[in-house]
Amino acid sequence: MMRKKTWGIGPVAVALCALATGAFGEPIHTRPDEAVLASFDIIETTIVTQGETAVFTTRVRGEAGKDKPDATGRFEGSSVYAYVWPTTLDSGAIGFDRAQGIVALAVTFHPDFDDAAYGGVNRHIWHPHWVVLAKDAACGGGLKVVDIPKGAKPKVPPTWPNVPLLIDSPDYKTTFRSDAVQVEIPVSLITGIRGASFDGVASGLKVNGNLHAPLLCVSDVFKVASGNLSLPGKVSPQK
Structure with missing residues (x-):
């Protein structure tokens, strides 16, 4: 069974919103934890630049992408x-x-709906998203994907x-290899990626059963690479 951490608004949201930029530590190494499902037991997180490509990588104790939510x-x-x-x-x-919240890259799997660009189908594959997160006490993990109010443009x-x-829902190259998930993005598409700080998280999200805001909550935190969401990683050229 997977151990699910349901964190309140304090530990998750406060740490993320602090966005600690003074710490360094690329890659972020994390002790394995037998209590976490192996496919989400993060042991290493990196974001590096390889020439004009930014490479986001997370390694886990088990097989990355093996476990998926039930339909x-x-x-x-x-x-x-x-x-x-x-x-x-x-x-x-x-x-x-600008300044709408916490920017995160996420590789997701959800078997019950499609959210690809231009009406495409993506419910049966792992795929990348950019998401903007904000604090919300209504969410079990203290964070939500920011809602767009009705009528707003x-x-x-x-x-x-x-x-x-x-x-x-950009179409970035996303690869699963054994214990790793990796996303490759042209640096030109991410203003300010060089020198940015980062962390790694394995999590569960849930769509609101009433389809009201918050529509999509961070509901469970399976593991955090830094342990406290202090964003200790620093994007740097690959050595």
Whole structure:
């Protein structure tokens, strides 16, 4: 059985919103924890630049991507599993309005709905998203994907999937190899990625059963690379 940590608003949201930029530590190494499901037991997290490509990598104790949420047959109340890299990037760097919240890259799997760009189908594969997170005490993990209020017309990137959330569905190369998940993104598409700070998280999210805001909550935190979401990693060129 997977041990699920349901963290209140204090430990998760406060640590993330602090966005500690003074710490260094690339890669972030993490002790294995037999109490965490092996596919989510993070042991190493990195973001490096290789020339003009930013490479996001998370290694786990087991087989990355092996475990997926059960299908419910409904959108409302359905679950999402995710490998997440929270960062100090500004939301303007990924095509949204500036200063909207905490920018994170997430590789997700959700069997009950599609949220690909341009109406594409992605419910049966692991796939990447940019998400903007904010504190919300209504969520078990203290954080939500930022909602877009009805009638609002915020700036969104071209691959926004037309859902009322600050979420983007770009088509980045995403690879699972044994114990690692890796995403490759052109540096030119992420303003400020060089020198940004980061962390690693394995988490569960849940769609609100009433389809009201908050629509998509961080519901469970399976493991945090730093242990306290202090964002100790620093994006640097690969040595």
